[in-house]
Amino acid sequence: MSEQKIEEGWGAPACSRKWHYFRADGMSLCRKIGFYMGPREQGKDDHPDNCAACKKILASLRASAPLRETRGKEDVHRRDMEATEKKDHAKAQRREGGTAA
Numbered sequence: 001m002s003e004q005k006i007e008e009g010w011g012a013p014a015c016s017r018k019w020h021y022f023r024a025d026g027m028s029l030c031r032k033i034g035f036y037m038g039p040r041e042q043g044k045d046d047h048p049d050n051c052a053a054c055k056k057i058l059a060s061l062r063a064s065a066p067l068r069e070t071r072g073k074e075d076v077h078r079r080d081m082e083a084t085e086k087k088d089h090a091k092a093q094r095r096e097g098g099t100a101a
Contacts, residue, residue, distance in 0.1 A: 007040060007042075008022060008040065008042075009040030009041050009042045010041045010042075010045075010050060011038050011039065011040045013033050013036045013038065016032070016033060016051075017049075018049060018050060018051040019047065019049050019050045019054075020032065020033050020036070020051045020054050021051070021054040021055075021057075021058050022036050022040055029053070029057040030051055030054045030057065031084070032051070032053070045059075
């Protein structure tokens, strides 16, 4: 039995009313859905049923695509994760009334 490679694309998990854009690792770009390995579709990026946060992040990623292709995929993924963690930390600090570093 051959192993099927799961690509990036739009998927519709049963627990969500919206379609989310998933990376190959199963994480949605907006991080609202943590693990999805179902079928995914390419295209239809402006469909009204798509998650607005995923659309915005995907547009940003595609705008910087020429720059991203010069680095390895693992390096890009790690940097994306670090940037998201910094943003989440800053939001938490603002909610608590402190200042973000």
